Amino acid sequence: MVTDVLTANQLKKEAPVFGQMSFDNHEQVVFCHDKDTGLKAIIGVHNTVLGPALGGTRMYNYSTEWDALNDVLRLSRGMTYKSAITGLNLGGGKAVIIGDAKTQKTPELMKRFGEFVHTLGGKYYTAEDVGMETSDMDTVREVTPYVTGISESKGGAGNPSPVTAYGVYMGMKAAAEFKYGTNKLDGKRVLVQGIGHVGEELVRLTAEEGAKVVISDINEERLNEVSTKYGVEIYRGEDVYTADMDIYAPCALGATVNDATINKLKAQIIAGAANNQLANENIHGALLQQKGIVYAPDFLINAGGIINVYAEIEGYGRDEIMKRTENIYNTTLDIFNKAKEEGITTHAASLRKAEERIAERKKANLQ
Numbered sequence: 001m002v003t004d005v006l007t008a009n010q011l012k013k014e015a016p017v018f019g020q021m022s023f024d025n026h027e028q029v030v031f032c033h034d035k036d037t038g039l040k041a042i043i044g045v046h047n048t049v050l051g052p053a054l055g056g057t058r059m060y061n062y063s064t065e066w067d068a069l070n071d072v073l074r075l076s077r078g079m080t081y082k083s084a085i086t087g088l089n090l091g092g093g094k095a096v097i098i099g100d101a102k103t104q105k106t107p108e109l110m111k112r113f114g115e116f117v118h119t120l121g122g123k124y125y126t127a128e129d130v131g132m133e134t135s136d137m138d139t140v141r142e143v144t145p146y147v148t149g150i151s152e153s154k155g156g157a158g159n160p161s162p163v164t165a166y167g168v169y170m171g172m173k174a175a176a177e178f179k180y181g182t183n184k185l186d187g188k189r190v191l192v193q194g195i196g197h198v199g200e201e202l203v204r205l206t207a208e209e210g211a212k213v214v215i216s217d218i219n220e221e222r223l224n225e226v227s228t229k230y231g232v233e234i235y236r237g238e239d240v241y242t243a244d245m246d247i248y249a250p251c252a253l254g255a256t257v258n259d260a261t262i263n264k265l266k267a268q269i270i271a272g273a274a275n276n277q278l279a280n281e282n283i284h285g286a287l288l289q290q291k292g293i294v295y296a297p298d299f300l301i302n303a304g305g306i307i308n309v310y311a312e313i314e315g316y317g318r319d320e321i322m323k324r325t326e327n328i329y330n331t332t333l334d335i336f337n338k339a340k341e342e343g344i345t346t347h348a349a350s351l352r353k354a355e356e357r358i359a360e361r362k363k364a365n366l367q
């Protein structure tokens with residue numbers, strides 16, 4: 001690989017695009033600019049062997065354009081593996097819009113973005129991600145059919161977050177079965193970091209099962225609201241990674257499992273919704289394994305949302321959505337057993353399973 005022989009500075013100069021650390025054989029990367037609306041977006045199409053690339057659009061005020069590019073490349077790759085391991089006939093893609101969603105998002109900008117999506121002719125389907133609402137997808141739908149996550153009143157499958165939370169809950173229970181020999185969560189201390197759309201529903205599901213849930217968030221108002229609603233405790237310490245917990249559920253940001261946090265974590269299980277939880281997937285998966293922490297790979301257990309939006313393309317209903325999401329339990333348990341058998345990390349076992357499915361389809365397509 002290029003990165004083995006070139007230093008970071010050489011990389012920037014000699015291979016600024018294909019040599020990016022996060023560039024992993026992406027099929028296509030599209031830069032979209034429109035002066036009138038102020039749109040600056042990047043669409044990453046990682047792999048379309050299994051089907052059209054599907055992944056949400058994130059609007060975020062990135063500090064640099066490199067950060068935006070890096071994010072879209074990492075996220076679109078993650079979508080390839082998520083859909084592959086979940087058994088969906090979808091490839092991996094993602095889009096980012098550079099800017100503040102609160103102040104810079106306008107219907108005109110969203111429509112212009114939709115027109116760019118349309119030029120890809122169905123190779124990429126967009127959906128909601130951070131900074132987007134269902135209503136934004138409805139706006140995009142006005143200019144292209146290549147969008148999912150639209151309102152139920154407009155024929156969409158509705159809000160994917162509760163389905164994502166249910167899948168994470170299934171993955172967490174599978175991890176408990178593997179670690180403790182029972183999938184019951186009652187009495188387990190579950191720390192949910194980030195109580196947004198997905199986190200709150202995960203709090204509900206785990207608290208209803210009798211888990212001792214502790215919540216953490218940067219939004220004080222949300223903390224008080226969710227704490228009162230479900231009778232759960234708010235983490236008030238200095239450093240959330242040192243909290244007493246059995247299960248850590250990252251539902252806010254990526255890269256929270258890193259050199260600094262792994263040594264502090266007291267959890268025996270990590271199972272949450274955030275994408276790209278391992279700061280470095282080659283190093284941190286192995287460190288968790290050494291510490292005996294069971295890690296439920298993010299792209300495996302947070303697939304409920306994509307199962308939900310895929311229903312809009314395939315036309316299946318609520319029962320099928322929930323059945324497929326529930327199956328995350330079985331897939332996760334299979335992955336844990338496979339990883340144990342082969343002495344590899346759960347992350348590596350998941351990647352392998354996804355890659356095998358893509359390779360098989362590629363072979364079949366060539367025949």
Ligand code: NAD
Binds near residue numbers: 197222
């Ligand atoms: P959200 O924006 O609704 O919620 C995120 C929450 O995290 C907010 O309450 C925010 O205040 C909090 N937060 C931000 N920074 C924090 C920090 N440093 N410490 C603690 N809390 C912090 O997002 P969401 O839709 O609930 O998604 C949560 C995560 O799951 C994201 O990483 C997202 O990419 C991922 N994910 C979501 C879905 C989905 O269906 N929504 C699907 C797959 C993956």
